[in-house]
Amino acid sequence: MKITWESLVPSCCISENPKPKPKQSKLVTKQSSFQRISVSDFSGSTISEDLSISLAGSNLYVFSVQELKVITQNFSSSNFLGEGGFGPVHKGFIDDKLRPGLKAQPVAVKLLDLDGTQGHREWLTEVIFLGQLRHPHLVKLIGYCCEEEHRLLAYEYMPRGSLENQLFRRYSVSLPWSTRMKIALGAAKGLAFLHEAEKPVIYRDFKASNILLDSDYNAKLSDFGLAKDGPEGDDTHVSTRVMGTQGYAAPEYLMTGHLTAASDVYSFGVVLLELLTGRRSVDKSRPNKEQNLADWARPQLKDARKLARIIDPRLEGLYSEEGVQKAALVAYQCLSHRPKARPDMSTVVKTLETLKDYKDISTMTFVYIAPADQHKQSPQRELLNKRNTNTKTPHKKLTPNSPLHNDFHRA
Numbered sequence: 361m362k363i364t365w366e367s368l369v370p371s372c373c374i375s376e377n378p379k380p381k382p383k384q385s386k387l388v389t390k391q392s393s394f395q396r397i398s399v400s401d402f403s404g405s406t407i408s409e410d411l412s413i414s415l416a417g418s419n420l421y422v423f424s425v426q427e428l429k430v431i432t433q434n435f436s437s438s439n440f441l442g443e444g445g446f447g448p449v450h451k452g453f454i455d456d457k458l459r460p461g462l463k464a465q466p467v468a469v470k471l472l473d474l475d476g477t478q479g480h481r482e483w484l485t486e487v488i489f490l491g492q493l494r495h496p497h498l499v500k501l502i503g504y505c506c507e508e509e510h511r512l513l514a515y516e517y518m519p520r521g522s523l524e525n526q527l528f529r530r531y532s533v534s535l536p537w538s539t540r541m542k543i544a545l546g547a548a549k550g551l552a553f554l555h556e557a558e559k560p561v562i563y564r565d566f567k568a569s570n571i572l573l574d575s576d577y578n579a580k581l582s583d584f585g586l587a588k589d590g591p592e593g594d595d596t597h598v599s600t601r602v603m604g605t606q607g608y609a610a611p612e613y614l615m616t617g618h619l620t621a622a623s624d625v626y627s628f629g630v631v632l633l634e635l636l637t638g639r640r641s642v643d644k645s646r647p648n649k650e651q652n653l654a655d656w657a658r659p660q661l662k663d664a665r666k667l668a669r670i671i672d673p674r675l676e677g678l679y680s681e682e683g684v685q686k687a688a689l690v691a692y693q694c695l696s697h698r699p700k701a702r703p704d705m706s707t708v709v710k711t712l713e714t715l716k717d718y719k720d721i722s723t724m725t726f727v728y729i730a731p732a733d734q735h736k737q738s739p740q741r742e743l744l745n746k747r748n749t750n751t752k753t754p755h756k757k758l759t760p761n762s763p764l765h766n767d768f769h770r771a
């Protein structure tokens with residue numbers, strides 16, 4: 361359940377009498393000295409015109425509602441990709457005639473649901489951050505629309521959707537171990553880029569549904585609606601309302617509202633656990649002590665035998681034991697309750713880089729049982745999963761009615 365920003369924070373960026381927005385779309389042009397601007401720079405009554413001036417240099421396109429309707433075939437249900445707290449997302453296609461310099465490409469168009477749980481503030485935060493941050497592991501924002509009360513965003517289309525869908529959707533094919541590690545590494549690089557930027561960014565909503573995948577399973581972070589500029593000068597943290605998603609948010613952040621890059625590192629640890637175990641960060645359908653993934657799994661990560669019991673059974677033993685242990689150790693460190701004991705994201709990246717070399721080796725043992733009688737049927741092969749012999753609890757599949765989102769306070 362999400363609580364909107366709008367209900368708690370005055371909509372700081374809409375003038376009381378919004379002027380009609382220009383219908384004609386345009387490309388925000390470059391300016392020579394470009395410094396990243398912050399959401400706080402938009403404390404006045406800002407209209408779309410001001411936004412496009414402020415984001416000059418970002419190469420964002422400003423679209424009209426009419427253009428986005430054409431692109432998505434009037435937001436047709438056949439183009440529907442999914443829906444989060446912001447509103448529905450539709451696939452669309454930009455043709456090369458739409459705008460000079462804008463190549464023909466598929467896009468994902470996110471439409472702010474005016475009755476939804478998120479609002480203009482998150483839309484603006486997304487435009488400001490993603491409009492200015494460019495990296496191979498951040499989803500590319502192509503443009504936006506701010507016309508009267510309408511707020512839309514157009515992104516590069518990510519053909520494999522979200523990690524959440526890939527890992528947990530009912531009929532999804534299980535991701536191989538090496539693919540899981542590739543995704544973890546890509547997402548870690550995205551976070552490291554944010555944390556190490558000249559003006560660091562705390563992402564604040566790191567979770568499986570916000571990690572999008574291209575056709576080669578390159579991971580890109582999306583949804584910057586909750587992102588924050590990191591602490592400046594001697595400040596050790598940013599004080600905020602507690603926002604994020606239950607099961608992913610760091611315990612000290614939940615307790616104090618003090619936000620640091622280490623809060624993102626904790627959330628990264630939770631996603632790494634989801635990749636290791638194939639379990640959701642919060643799963644109310646499980647027994648009480650297993651419902652919160654981090655609380656349940658962390659104590660089992662450093663013991664090889666316990667670890668073997670919590671690895672995703674859908675991997676069917678196809679992973680490198682050493683690789684799994686290394687990844688589990690990273691997760692263990694990221695999930696420390698002492699934020700200072702957590703590694704920084706560049707250290708995580710370095711460790712995960714080394715896991716690329718491990719192949720999806722079968723950890724199962726094939727036992728050849730010679731036929732007792734030569735004339736009987738052909739030799740049998742018995743597959744014994746020695747490692748998983750103690751795994752009595754089968755992996756519970758979630759029903760379609762299970763909660764997908766465990767969001768709290770979107771204040």
Ligand SMILES: Nc1ncnc2c1ncn2[C@@H]1O[C@H](COP(=O)(O)OP(=O)(O)OP(=O)(O)O)[C@@H](O)[C@H]1O
Nearest residue numbers: 442443444445446449468515516517518521522569
């Ligand atoms: N650029 C994109 N390319 C392809 N699919 C996308 C893209 N952006 C979003 N989607 C899909 O749209 C759906 C909704 O995404 P959205 O980010 O709005 O919500 P969410 O992440 O599921 O929830 P939340 O509001 O908590 O972030 C997801 O299933 C996602 O896979």
Ligand SMILES: [Mg+2]
Nearest residue numbers: 444569570583
């Ligand atoms: Mg999302």
